[in-house]
Amino acid sequence: xxxxxxxxxxxxxxxxxxxxxxxxxxxxxxxxxxxxxxxxxxxxxxxxxxxxxxxxxxxxxxxxxxxxxxxxxxxxxxxxxxxxxxxxxxxxxxxxxxxxxxxxxxxxxxxxxxxxxxxxxxxxxxxxxxxxxxxxxxxxxxxxxxxxxxxxxxxxxxxxxxxxxxxxxxxxxxxxxxxxxxxxxxxxxxxxxxxxxxxxxxxxxxxxxxxxxxxxxxxxxxxxxxxxxxxxxxxxxxxxxxxxxxxxxxxxxxxxxxxxxxxxxxx
Amino acid sequence: xxxxxxxxxxxxxxxxxxxxxxxxxxxxxxxxxxxxxxxxxxxxxxxxxxxxxxxxxxxxxxxxxxxxxxxxxxxxxxxxxxxxxxxxxxxxxxxxxxxxxxxxxxxxxxxxxxxxxxxxxxxxxxxxxxxxxxxxxxxxxxxxxxxxxxxxxxxxxxxxxxxxxxxxxxxxxxxxxxxxxxxxxxxxxxxxxxxxxxxxxxxxxxxxxxxxxxxxxxxxxxxxxxxxxxxxxxxxxxxxxxxxxxxxxxxxxxxxxxxxxxxxxxxxxxxxxxxxxxxxxxxxxxxxxxxxxxxx
Numbered sequence: 001x002x003x004x005x006x007x008x009x010x011x012x013x014x015x016x017x018x019x020x021x022x023x024x025x026x027x028x029x030x031x032x033x034x035x036x037x038x039x040x041x042x043x044x045x046x047x048x049x050x051x052x053x054x055x056x057x058x059x060x061x062x063x064x065x066x067x068x069x070x071x072x073x074x075x076x077x078x079x080x081x082x083x084x085x086x087x088x089x090x091x092x093x094x095x096x097x098x099x100x101x102x103x104x105x106x107x108x109x110x111x112x113x114x115x116x117x118x119x120x121x122x123x124x125x126x127x128x129x130x131x132x133x134x135x136x137x138x139x140x141x142x143x144x145x146x147x148x149x150x151x152x153x154x155x156x157x158x159x160x161x162x163x164x165x166x167x168x169x170x171x172x173x174x175x176x177x178x179x180x181x182x183x184x185x186x187x188x189x190x191x192x193x194x195x196x197x198x199x200x201x202x203x204x205x206x207x208x209x210x211x212x213x214x215x216x217x218x219x220x221x222x223x224x225x226x227x228x229x230x231x232x233x234x235x236x237x238x239x240x241x242x243x244x245x246x247x248x249x250x251x252x253x254x255x256x257x258x259x260x261x262x263x264x265x266x267x
Numbered sequence: 268x269x270x271x272x273x274x275x276x277x278x279x280x281x282x283x284x285x286x287x288x289x290x291x292x293x294x295x296x297x298x299x300x301x302x303x304x305x306x307x308x309x310x311x312x313x314x315x316x317x318x319x320x321x322x323x324x325x326x327x328x329x330x331x332x333x334x335x336x337x338x339x340x341x342x343x344x345x346x347x348x349x350x351x352x353x354x355x356x357x358x359x360x361x362x363x364x365x366x367x368x369x370x371x372x373x374x375x376x377x378x379x380x381x382x383x384x385x386x387x388x389x390x391x392x393x394x395x396x397x398x399x400x401x402x403x404x405x406x407x408x409x410x411x412x413x414x415x416x417x418x419x420x421x422x423x424x425x426x427x428x429x430x431x432x433x434x435x436x437x438x439x440x441x442x443x444x445x446x447x448x449x450x451x452x453x454x455x456x457x458x459x460x461x462x463x464x465x466x467x468x469x470x471x472x473x474x475x476x477x478x479x480x481x482x483x484x485x486x487x488x489x490x491x492x493x494x495x496x497x498x499x500x501x502x503x504x505x506x507x508x509x510x511x512x513x514x515x516x517x518x519x520x521x522x523x524x525x526x527x528x529x530x531x532x533x534x535x536x537x538x539x540x541x542x543x544x545x546x547x548x549x550x551x552x553x554x555x556x557x558x559x560x561x562x563x
Contacts, residue, residue: 028474032481039481042500043490047338049497051345054338178323182330190334197341199429202333 033120055194063132069216070125072155078118083167151219154240164251171258196229310409325421332366351494356433363426370418381466387560435522444520457543467554488514508539
């Protein structure tokens with residue numbers, strides 16, 4: 001096993017060394033990543049400067065929701081976010097090099113460009129979580145601690161699967177890579193807000209097609225013991241791992257179909 | 268008759284040289300505008316090649332518009348029907364219009380010039396007999412003209428179907444709105460021009476680009492209307508050119524500001540535009556002076 005993982009360890013190690021080689025550049029990018037998180041939190045902040053409740057959540061609950069969604073998304077973005085560069089690989093023909101090596105293409109792609117700067121956004125999410133948790137009135141139990149951890153991990157897995165689905169679509173779209181952004185970044189955006197504010201068809205879309213509601217909204221409801229809106233009972237907050245497994249199945253199947261569809265750009 | 272009287276005692280030769288000078292100046296002005304128009308047309312043609320990318324962009328803007336419109340309407344409903352001068356219908360309209368402007372105003376910007384500075388290709392721009400800022404601006408206007416309908420139409424169409432749009436019924440807001448949008452396009456260009464110029468002094472622009480994106484997205488009203496900001500943030504925003512990019516054109520189109528008030532916000536746009544273009548011109552010259560391009 002250790003022997004099989006060695007190539008990935010080497011690839012990752014070289015990535016980490018090269019990204020941190022230029023200290024000042026790296027710090028700037030880290031700050032940029034924090035700034036993106038701040039940008040998104042500003043929207044929540046400005047909304048709650050005007051209203052007391054959005055959906056069934058007050059500012060503290062919305063901050064908790066934001067924190068879980070942001071940590072989950074930034075972790076997924078850190079590990080697989082760069083697969084949305086695949087149209088460039090397809091156009092330049094660099095994917096062929098991956099295909100020639102005796103390792104799975106997806107695993108190579110993931111380890112080829114881990115972006116450590118995205119930890120900046122994770123850090124912001126953790127900071128918001130640290131402030132939001134004590135502000136919320138949560139009846140703590142071991143189960144709820146477990147829920148918080150599992151939900152965050154499952155959320156990251158859901159976003160990661162969305163990234164892979166989007167990347168798989170690129171084998172057919174190439175020029176239209178931005179289509180896929182609607183589901184990855186759009187899903188991330190939708191996950192930061194209570195799904196109850198959406199009209200029913202949109203709520204279903206962001207719960208069961210692009211499962212953004214399972215990342216943070218439903219777990220937040222379960223943590224705070226708030227009953228969900230019609231169609232989304234709070235106990236679904238425990239089903240994040242199931243959803244993550246299902247969507248990873250879809251992601252891997254479409255990825256395989258995509259790689260098989262790929263015929264190379266010639267030379 | 269009157270003109271004949273006036274020129275009566277001017278010597279013939281002087282009159283001829285005066286006419287030559289004026290026709291030469293006029294020809295130069297006409298030539299300059301013809302060149303400008305040619306660059307606008309080239310920008311238009313260049314962008315019209317990427318049809319699928321355009322459709323993809325419009326689709327994404329529409330999906331985000333859907334989420335944003337529901338957030339806006341949800342917040343307005345939670346506040347009891349109105350926030351910062353917007354009711355549910357006008358709030359949703361704001362969200363859709365902001366999404367429709369992303370393409371034409373080029374909210375997410377461009378980095379072509381920075382790349383040309385980094386690689387040294389900017390030397391070619393400097394060698395051309397036309398001012399680079401003038402040429403880039405003209406091309407960008409062509410781009411905006413092309414993206415106006417394909418990027419702006421779909422979000423507005425979906426918006427009209429899903430939440431409905433609350434737009435004025437008289438023609439004047441649209442007329443002024445077109446002027447305001449054109450100014451917003453140019454102001455956005457001028458801002459990104461300045462950011463691109465940083466490549467003369469910095470090796471790595473990614474951090475600076477992200478910070479600029481964050482500032483411009485929040486403070487322009489792209490994310491949420493500037494009128495919703497708490498006082499301190501509103502003060503910060505109004506000290507920057509960013510509200511001129513999104514909030515102002517939407518205010519004008521929606522008839523939120525009318526008459527002299529509309530003219531005054533358009534005046535503010537003109538002021539920022541002139542200031543930024545001039546700064547860009549001066550900084551470009553300063554940067555070009557310290558530029559060393561290797562190779563041959």
